Structure formats: C-alpha cells, structure tokens
Amino acid sequence: MEENSKRIVIVGGGLVGALCAYYFGKRGYRIDLYEYREDIRRSKSPRGRSINLSLSNRGRLALRDVGLEEEVLKSAVPMVGRRVHFQNGKCIYSVGRNFLNKFLLTAIESLPNVLLHFDCKLIDVNLKTDELTFYRCSSQDYLRVTGDLIIGADGAFSCLRRSLQSTPLFDCSQTYIDHGYIELRISPEQSHLMKPNHLHIWPRGSMMLIALPNIDKSWTVTLFMPLSEFDRLVYKEMVLEFFKQVFPDVIPLIGTDQLVNDVIRTKPSVLVSIKCSKLHYRDKFLIVGDAAHAIVPFYGQGMNAGFEDCTVLNNLLDKYSEDFGRVLEEFTRLRVSDAHAIADLAMYNYLEMRDLVTRPSYYLKKWFDKQMHRVVEDKWQPLYYSVTFTHTKYEVCLQQRDWQSKVLKRSLLLFGIVALSFSALTFINIT
Amino acid sequence: MEENSKRIVIVGGGLVGALCAYYFGKRGYRIDLYEYREDIRRSKSPRGRSINLSLSNRGRLALRDVGLEEEVLKSAVPMVGRRVHFQNGKCIYSVGRNFLNKFLLTAIESLPNVLLHFDCKLIDVNLKTDELTFYRCSSQDYLRVTGDLIIGADGAFSCLRRSLQSTPLFDCSQTYIDHGYIELRISPEQSHLMKPNHLHIWPRGSMMLIALPNIDKSWTVTLFMPLSEFDRLVYKEMVLEFFKQVFPDVIPLIGTDQLVNDVIRTKPSVLVSIKCSKLHYRDKFLIVGDAAHAIVPFYGQGMNAGFEDCTVLNNLLDKYSEDFGRVLEEFTRLRVSDAHAIADLAMYNYLEMRDLVTRPSYYLKKWFDKQMHRVVEDKWQPLYYSVTFTHTKYEVCLQQRDWQSKVLKRSLLLFGIVALSFSALTFINIT
Incomplete structure (x- = not known):
C-alpha cells in the first residue's frame, strides 16, 4: 500500500461509510471515521431497523474490488425465488445489516492508516473554514476536525448534506x-x-x-x-x-x-426518498449513500446503490490521478442522474410489488419480457434484470425500460390483431 | 398585559422572528429570543443583502395589529409607480431592512417579559428532550435551552426546520x-x-x-x-x-x-425557494417566515408573507384559547397551501417581470384586467392587486387568477370574432 499524507474525514460508520473508508484506506490515505453511535460490535442493542438487506450485483462488485465479497457471501442467504429467478441461475442475497456493518468495521480496523471514532455526532459544518464540530455524548464535549476531503455517509438525514444545501444551486427534495x-x-x-x-x-x-x-x-x-x-x-x-x-x-x-x-x-x-442536484461542494465535500440519495426500499437497491458509489468514486480516483476537484465534479455529473433514476424505479416498484403483481396483464408482460431476453439476451434486458444483475448505469436501465415498454405495447397489439385476423379467417373458412 | 408563565423560545431575531416575539410578548408570555448575529444595532457592518424591501398590505396589517405600523411608515418611501398604480391610490412602501429590524428589536426590548440573546447560533435540536443547543462564538461555549413552544424564524437555511425534516411526513423541497x-x-x-x-x-x-x-x-x-x-x-x-x-x-x-x-x-x-408539507411538530415546534417558506423576491412578498404568519398565528391563539396543539396543527393546515401559492406566484412573476412585460399581449391583458376591476371591483380583482393590497388567502388569489385567465382568453377571442365579423360586414356593405 502506498503512503499518502492526505487526510480523509468520513462522517458515518454505517455500511456505506465503512466501505468507503476501506476503499480510501486501501489507497493509503490517512482516514478518520466518525460515527455517532457507540461501536455496534460492543453495544448490546443495535438499532432495530431493516434487519436484513438485499445484496445484488452492484453491491457485490463493490465488495469484490477490495477483496471482501467472498467472506460476506458466506454469511448471506441466496434467494432464488420467483421474482428473481432467471434462467442463468443468477440470484440475490439476503444479508444481515448488523453482521455486514460489524464485518466492515473490523475490516477497516485492520488497516493501520484508519482510525475509528465512535460516539461523535456531527453537529456543525463550517463551509468557510472547512471545520466540522462533533459532539461526544459520553464526555459531553466537542471536537473540531478538518481534512483534505470530507465525505458524508451520514444517512438520509445527513448533517453534512444539510450544510451543503446552503451552497449555490444545491437543490434538494425529500x-x-x-x-x-x-x-x-x-x-x-x-x-x-x-x-x-x-x-x-x-x-x-x-x-x-x-x-x-x-x-x-x-x-x-x-x-x-x-x-x-x-x-x-x-x-x-x-x-x-x-x-x-x-x-x-x-x-x-x-x-x-x-x-x-x-x-x-x-x-x-x-420511508423517505431524497433527491439532490449536486453531491459535492468545491474540492472538499462529498456525500455518498443515503446521505446523497435515500430511496424507498422496494427495489432492494439502497445498499447496492451506496456501495456502487464507492466503485464509481474509486474509478474516478484512478482516472483523474486523485485530483479531488475533478473527481468530485465528475462524481456529481455521473451519479445524480443515476440516483434520480433508482429513486424513481424504487418508487415505481413500490406500486408494482403491492398492486400490479396481482393483475394478469403484469404476468403477460413479464412473460414476453422473459422470452425477448431469452432470444436476444444482450439487446433486451428486462428492467429488474439490468438493475439487479448488471452494472449498467441506473439511468440507462430506466431509458431501456422506456423503449422496451413501447415495443412491448406494440407487439402485444400486433399479436392481438394477428390472432383476431386468424380467428376471423378460420371463422370464414368454416362458414 | 396579562402574565403568563409559559415560556416561548424564538430562534432568529430577523424581521419575522422579532415581530413574532413582539406578538407573543404582547400576550404576556415569557420570551427568549436567540439570534446568531451580534446585535445589529451595535455592530458596524450589518449584513449587506437586500437593503430594502417592499412592504404591502399583509405586512402592514401585521404591524398595525400590534400598533407598530405608523412608526414604520414614517421611515418608508411610498412607491406609486406604474406597476403598482391603482385608481384608488393604494401603494406599496419601500422600507430599509436594517432600519426595520433595529426598530423591531427596540420595540420588543421595551416589553419586560422578553429577553434578547445575541451571538447564539442554533446547532442542535433534540426532538426527544425538546432541548436546543446554541453555540456562542464570543465565549466559545454551548448553551442548552428549552421552552413550552419553540419557534424557528431562523431563515431559509433554518436549523430548526432541518431537524423537523426528520419527523414523519415532513416533506420539503428547495x-x-x-x-x-x-x-x-x-x-x-x-x-x-x-x-x-x-x-x-x-x-x-x-x-x-x-x-x-x-x-x-x-x-x-x-x-x-x-x-x-x-x-x-x-x-x-x-x-x-x-x-x-x-x-x-x-x-x-x-x-x-x-x-x-x-x-x-x-x-x-x-436565490432559493423552499416548500414544506408541514410547518410544525407536535405541540412544541413551529417554523415561520423564510424558515417555513423562503420564496424568490419577485413579488415583493417575502417579508409580507412572514409578517402575515404572525397575524395568522395570533388569530389562531385567540380562536383556540392558546391551546398550542390545536394552534400549530391549524397553522400548518392554513398556511402550507398559502406558502406554496405565493412561492409559485413569485416564481411566475420572475418570468413576468423580466420577460412578459416586454410583450404587447401582456399590456392588452393588463388593460382588460383593469377595466374588469373598475366595473366589478369586488368580484374581479387582478392578481397583483389581490396579492399586494388585500388579505385574501394567497391560495385563493391563485385560484382567482386561474378562472380569470379563462374568462380573459375567451373574452379576447370573442372580441376578436366580433371585430372580425364587423370588419367583414363593413367590407360586404362597401362592396
């Protein structure tokens, strides 16, 4: 591992913050990670929400790139059920949030250049001095830190994002x-x-x-x-x-x-969905994961999208020789459209899962979708397939669905006409 | 003034915070107002933005109800110019932000039950204990306070609103x-x-x-x-x-x-526009002014809408015998739709002021609008008139515009047809 004198501050030691720390740690930076909770590996009652999560291809790639995938899959349960059963045997995994979080924290602690700080709640961001203020509940005192790059992985109600929202053209809706x-x-x-x-x-x-x-x-x-x-x-x-x-x-x-x-x-x-028009500020601040794009859970992509942020960030660090200014700008350019696309898809799946699946027309479409995929695999990827089992940009997945929907509607119409004509001809022949 | 043992905490000593403090102070509550800046009456360089503001009927009513209007108008410049020139001599006023802010701070300081605290920046809100944490820059220490009612008038980037955004169904877009x-x-x-x-x-x-x-x-x-x-x-x-x-x-x-x-x-x-789906949380927290509904300045209604919040709040306190739970719930119910309406109107005026006014069709419509108002004053109020010179709910102003636009389009069409027919008949008679 190369040494690197630059210091990265990461806010939030949840899944995405921890994986992000691991990525930057592997690159040799000095990392300080601040988490507002106690160390969940030592606490008795970890928070109860969303006990397990879907892990699919995007999340797996992000883990694989830093050599963590194999170990995680050992403790994950494959799900090959109807909704995710493709002919090539691909499957998604159900993985425990607490297990995965603990695993990632232990992984980053094995890196000598990473320091973990628990019980540090970010309460203030000074965008002029680039100084963060953390409150430590146990000692009831305040801590001031700064770094060469400050990454907010502090969840849907990110304190860092809230500060960035006061910078020019940082639109946001929740x-x-x-x-x-x-x-x-x-x-x-x-x-x-x-x-x-x-x-x-x-x-x-x-x-x-x-x-x-x-x-x-x-x-x-x-x-x-x-x-x-x-x-x-x-x-x-x-x-x-x-x-x-x-x-x-x-x-x-x-x-x-x-x-x-x-x-x-x-x-x-x-459940809240958050969309931002920017994900960075200057060459100094960046938000990732739920802090950047919280989505509703109905596509099982929340964690996967957050992990994919790490992949994208890592690739950009390579591409632009770790020039943070260019990396951050490009990250926003690439990732905002994807974040909006998966937010919309997740919201749409919310309707589909609870309602549309009960209608026959849904199954007709699914069947057609599957046949097309079977015939021209690369050219026709059903939406669920491309989102879950490929690394195609979410934005492109959404665009594909749009043209496929058109083809599908026309094909079904044509099929109807042909069937009708055939019946009519048969009827004429008979009479 | 009746005495009242309940304590109100107001965050922000700008125009709306100060006026709100005056309203509650007049009702006899114990008020603590926390402002992050130094006292602008003593500081040499008050912040430079939007030096003067339009004061129109809604703002004037709010000042009048607590007996402050007359004094303010003495230091305001009436503007009777073309865009605001109505036949009944109504006008809007241009008033200095700093003057008005200083004036309001002095007014509230005259009430024995109001305390002003400057140099107190809100940095944390605990929604479970209802405790606010302020940071004092001069002494570099932290202050914890709570109250029976906590009102955020801390501007477009309100720290209090940001905290409320993590409560159920508190949608927000900027x-x-x-x-x-x-x-x-x-x-x-x-x-x-x-x-x-x-x-x-x-x-x-x-x-x-x-x-x-x-x-x-x-x-x-x-x-x-x-x-x-x-x-x-x-x-x-x-x-x-x-x-x-x-x-x-x-x-x-x-x-x-x-x-x-x-x-x-x-x-x-x-310039930022902010819309919220709620303006309160439980019977404890409320946001007003820009914190609740920052709008673009093109209707000259920012301050007026904030001041009108005070009027509405005051009326609700009367109506519900100061039962904060019901007052706050009703405030959200009444005020969210108005806030959205004036935000949309301000955004539309942004287009109108810089672009539409350069087109002849704009003046034809304005002329027709004015004639209709002259003939049936109460029943036909041009949009600008109802927003600026009445206390009609903003939401209703917007609804009126919608039906008026329809009438206007049809009338102009009818007028065109009649004119054309008349020309044709004349032409036939001639030939």
Missing part, C-alpha cells in the same frame, strides 16, 4: 411516502413452513408483506402499509382480525401471541 | 434558480434623474434591473441575471461594455467608477 413499516420475525422452528432460499411476497393492493431469510434459519418479515392502518391496530382483537382477513397464513408462521405483541409494541418506521 | 443578484446604489446626488416614489424596472428578457427608493433619497438598485453572466463580468472593460449594451441609461445614475467597482467586487447572491 418526499415521505404515506406507508410505514414494521419488522416481525419467523423463528427457525417455524422455518420448515417456508420455502427456503426465496424472497416471499404477499401483495395486497394498498399493503404488502415480505419475508427475507436469515443465516440462522429465521426469517425477517416486513409489513408495509399506510400509516393510518397502523394507527388502527392498537388492541389485540384488532390485530388478530386484521391478520385473519388480510394475511391469514402468516399467523401460524409468527405465532399468535408473538404477532400481536410485536404489532402493538412496534412503532412503524417511515 | 430549488435554486439559476439567476443571482447584486445590489448597487444610486446616490442622493443623482436622485433628481429618477422619478421619485416609483418602483423602477428595466426588463431585458433573461435579466432585469430594479430600483427601490430609500428614505435618504438614495436608491437601491438590484441587478438580477444568470449566474453564468455574472461570471463573465470580471474586468472593467467587460462590465462597461455589458452596461453600455444592456442598461446604458443606468451608467450615469450610478457613475462609471462606482458601477465597475461594485460589479467586480460583489459576489452575486443566490
């Missing part, structure tokens, strides 16, 4: 959806009732339940529905009545008591 | 326009060249210059244009060449040397 989610659990004992290695989906129009497998044979079940529906589920009877009506087969999987308790006790989490 | 502005000055000596008591506008398509009168007979001139154009004006020759081509009559008003120096030296300010 949109909550009116659905929230809670996480439930199927214990390993009930696991025999579930088809293994699949992503299970219960689509129900305005609501949806999904289950992802864990390495210990338990399943994490996520219930998505309007926040107003959650508000109604306050008594045992209501919860049971609701599940009997909407998801009757899930009751034995989780167990009546467990189900009722968890639903009543758990406050639903909300 | 959009920069690609135009910036700089402020120039016409000295009192050149003032005889300007028609007094008018708002002067030089519309030039993609750019625009406006001049507002000051009480000392000087004028504040604001040049709006694309940021890319400002970037080009770096040398004396370029500045002069530009003004000779685009605003030749402005050169003698400002003076060649002064003009060139000011344009080269001044960094253009950027």
Whole structure:
C-alpha cells in the first residue's frame, strides 16, 4: 500500500461509510471515521431497523474490488425465488445489516492508516473554514476536525448534506411516502413452513408483506402499509382480525401471541426518498449513500446503490490521478442522474410489488419480457434484470425500460390483431 | 398585559422572528429570543443583502395589529409607480431592512417579559428532550435551552426546520434558480434623474434591473441575471461594455467608477425557494417566515408573507384559547397551501417581470384586467392587486387568477370574432 499524507474525514460508520473508508484506506490515505453511535460490535442493542438487506450485483462488485465479497457471501442467504429467478441461475442475497456493518468495521480496523471514532455526532459544518464540530455524548464535549476531503455517509438525514444545501444551486427534495413499516420475525422452528432460499411476497393492493431469510434459519418479515392502518391496530382483537382477513397464513408462521405483541409494541418506521442536484461542494465535500440519495426500499437497491458509489468514486480516483476537484465534479455529473433514476424505479416498484403483481396483464408482460431476453439476451434486458444483475448505469436501465415498454405495447397489439385476423379467417373458412 | 408563565423560545431575531416575539410578548408570555448575529444595532457592518424591501398590505396589517405600523411608515418611501398604480391610490412602501429590524428589536426590548440573546447560533435540536443547543462564538461555549413552544424564524437555511425534516411526513423541497443578484446604489446626488416614489424596472428578457427608493433619497438598485453572466463580468472593460449594451441609461445614475467597482467586487447572491408539507411538530415546534417558506423576491412578498404568519398565528391563539396543539396543527393546515401559492406566484412573476412585460399581449391583458376591476371591483380583482393590497388567502388569489385567465382568453377571442365579423360586414356593405 502506498503512503499518502492526505487526510480523509468520513462522517458515518454505517455500511456505506465503512466501505468507503476501506476503499480510501486501501489507497493509503490517512482516514478518520466518525460515527455517532457507540461501536455496534460492543453495544448490546443495535438499532432495530431493516434487519436484513438485499445484496445484488452492484453491491457485490463493490465488495469484490477490495477483496471482501467472498467472506460476506458466506454469511448471506441466496434467494432464488420467483421474482428473481432467471434462467442463468443468477440470484440475490439476503444479508444481515448488523453482521455486514460489524464485518466492515473490523475490516477497516485492520488497516493501520484508519482510525475509528465512535460516539461523535456531527453537529456543525463550517463551509468557510472547512471545520466540522462533533459532539461526544459520553464526555459531553466537542471536537473540531478538518481534512483534505470530507465525505458524508451520514444517512438520509445527513448533517453534512444539510450544510451543503446552503451552497449555490444545491437543490434538494425529500418526499415521505404515506406507508410505514414494521419488522416481525419467523423463528427457525417455524422455518420448515417456508420455502427456503426465496424472497416471499404477499401483495395486497394498498399493503404488502415480505419475508427475507436469515443465516440462522429465521426469517425477517416486513409489513408495509399506510400509516393510518397502523394507527388502527392498537388492541389485540384488532390485530388478530386484521391478520385473519388480510394475511391469514402468516399467523401460524409468527405465532399468535408473538404477532400481536410485536404489532402493538412496534412503532412503524417511515420511508423517505431524497433527491439532490449536486453531491459535492468545491474540492472538499462529498456525500455518498443515503446521505446523497435515500430511496424507498422496494427495489432492494439502497445498499447496492451506496456501495456502487464507492466503485464509481474509486474509478474516478484512478482516472483523474486523485485530483479531488475533478473527481468530485465528475462524481456529481455521473451519479445524480443515476440516483434520480433508482429513486424513481424504487418508487415505481413500490406500486408494482403491492398492486400490479396481482393483475394478469403484469404476468403477460413479464412473460414476453422473459422470452425477448431469452432470444436476444444482450439487446433486451428486462428492467429488474439490468438493475439487479448488471452494472449498467441506473439511468440507462430506466431509458431501456422506456423503449422496451413501447415495443412491448406494440407487439402485444400486433399479436392481438394477428390472432383476431386468424380467428376471423378460420371463422370464414368454416362458414 | 396579562402574565403568563409559559415560556416561548424564538430562534432568529430577523424581521419575522422579532415581530413574532413582539406578538407573543404582547400576550404576556415569557420570551427568549436567540439570534446568531451580534446585535445589529451595535455592530458596524450589518449584513449587506437586500437593503430594502417592499412592504404591502399583509405586512402592514401585521404591524398595525400590534400598533407598530405608523412608526414604520414614517421611515418608508411610498412607491406609486406604474406597476403598482391603482385608481384608488393604494401603494406599496419601500422600507430599509436594517432600519426595520433595529426598530423591531427596540420595540420588543421595551416589553419586560422578553429577553434578547445575541451571538447564539442554533446547532442542535433534540426532538426527544425538546432541548436546543446554541453555540456562542464570543465565549466559545454551548448553551442548552428549552421552552413550552419553540419557534424557528431562523431563515431559509433554518436549523430548526432541518431537524423537523426528520419527523414523519415532513416533506420539503428547495430549488435554486439559476439567476443571482447584486445590489448597487444610486446616490442622493443623482436622485433628481429618477422619478421619485416609483418602483423602477428595466426588463431585458433573461435579466432585469430594479430600483427601490430609500428614505435618504438614495436608491437601491438590484441587478438580477444568470449566474453564468455574472461570471463573465470580471474586468472593467467587460462590465462597461455589458452596461453600455444592456442598461446604458443606468451608467450615469450610478457613475462609471462606482458601477465597475461594485460589479467586480460583489459576489452575486443566490436565490432559493423552499416548500414544506408541514410547518410544525407536535405541540412544541413551529417554523415561520423564510424558515417555513423562503420564496424568490419577485413579488415583493417575502417579508409580507412572514409578517402575515404572525397575524395568522395570533388569530389562531385567540380562536383556540392558546391551546398550542390545536394552534400549530391549524397553522400548518392554513398556511402550507398559502406558502406554496405565493412561492409559485413569485416564481411566475420572475418570468413576468423580466420577460412578459416586454410583450404587447401582456399590456392588452393588463388593460382588460383593469377595466374588469373598475366595473366589478369586488368580484374581479387582478392578481397583483389581490396579492399586494388585500388579505385574501394567497391560495385563493391563485385560484382567482386561474378562472380569470379563462374568462380573459375567451373574452379576447370573442372580441376578436366580433371585430372580425364587423370588419367583414363593413367590407360586404362597401362592396
């Protein structure tokens, strides 16, 4: 590893911050990573949200480039279920958030040039002096730091992004959806009732339940529905009545008591989508991951998109010989359009997963999509395939869907006309 | 004044924060107002941006309700110029930002139950403990406070709003326009060249210059244009060449040397528009003014909308017997739609002022608008009139414009057909 006297400050030690630190650490920079939580490897109650995550090709490539993929996959569960079953045997993985985060923190700690600082909450960014102020809860004091490059991987409510939003032409919008989610659990004992290695989906129009497998044979079940529906589920009877009506087969999987308790006790989490028109400021500040492009979880691409940021950043550092000014500018240019595309796709999938999959027309289209892919693999990639199993720019995936939709509609129309004409001719011949 | 043991914390001592403090102070609450700057009444160089502001009916009503209007108008310059000249002699006022801010601070200081704290920059909001952390630059220490109600009037880049954005369903978008502005000055000596008591506008398509009168007979001139154009004006020759081509009559008003120096030296300010879907959180937090709805300045309504927040808030406190929970909820319900409406109107006026006013069709419409208003005053209020000279909800002003536009288009079409028919008949009679 080359030595490099430049100092990189990374804000946030979640998945993307940790992987980003590993990338820069591998390049020989001096890295200081500041995380507002305690070290999750030592804390007893890590935060509970989104226990497991989908890991697909983009995320895998980012891990592979720094030699971490193999180890991660050992603790991930492949999901080859219907929605992700392609003829060439590709699959996505279900991987535990806490496992992966701990794994990445340990990986970066093995690098001598990386320092981890926990319990440091970023509270102020001075864009003139490039100074960050962190608050340390345990010692109730404040810490001031700066660096040659400051990277915000501090999540959807990024403090760094909020500061950058006051710089010229840094547009930003955040949109909550009116659905929230809670996480439930199927214990390993009930696991025999579930088809293994699949992503299970219960689509129900305005609501949806999904289950992802864990390495210990338990399943994490996520219930998505309007926040107003959650508000109604306050008594045992209501919860049971609701599940009997909407998801009757899930009751034995989780167990009546467990189900009722968890639903009543758990406050639903909300979901937000964030789009920015810029991801950097000068040659000094950059945001990545959720801080740059939080998306709704319905494409399983949140972590993958964040990891892909690391790949893109790494390639640009090579291309522009680590000239931060050019790297950051190019990162914004390349990544904003992709971030917007995957945000839109995720939002669209939110509709598709809970509603469209219940309609026959959806399956007709899917079937046609699959046949076309079978015949001209490279030229016709179904949207889900290109997003999940290739490294095609998200923006291009979205563009492909647009022209494919047109072809698909026309083909189905043509097919209808031919079928009709054929029937008519047959009818004439008969009479 | 009744005594009230409840404590109100106000963040920001700009125009809206100060007026809001005055309103609550008048009601007998204990008020603490925290402002990040030094006391502008003592500082030598108050910040330079938007030296003077348009004060129209909404702002005047808010000042009048607490008995401050008369005093302010003494130091304001009425503008009765073409764009604001209505037959009933209504006018808007040009008022100095610094004067008004100092005046309001002095007014609130006269109330025994209000305390002002300067040099206190809000850096953290704890939404669980309702605790605010301020940083004091002079003593380099931190201050923690809380209150029964916490109001953020801390401007477009409000720290309080940023915290509220992490609460459920608090959507927010911020959009920069690609135009910036700089402020120039016409000295009192050149003032005889300007028609007094008018708002002067030089519309030039993609750019625009406006001049507002000051009480000392000087004028504040604001040049709006694309940021890319400002970037080009770096040398004396370029500045002069530009003004000779685009605003030749402005050169003698400002003076060649002064003009060139000011344009080269001044960094253009950027303009941002901010829309939120909520303006409060629980019964505890509220945002007002630019923190809640920063808008572009082209309708002269920024301050007026902020002041109107105080009027609305005050009326709701009466209506709901100071039950903060209901007041805040109702404030969001009433004010979000108005804030969005005036944001859109201001953005539209940005186009109208610099471009549409140069087209004949604009004047035909304006003329028709005026005639209709003359005939049925109450039922037909031109948009500019209702926004500037009434207290009609902004949302309703916008709705009125929509149906008026339809009537106007149809009437002009009908007028055209009648005129054409008449010409045709005349022609037939002649031949």
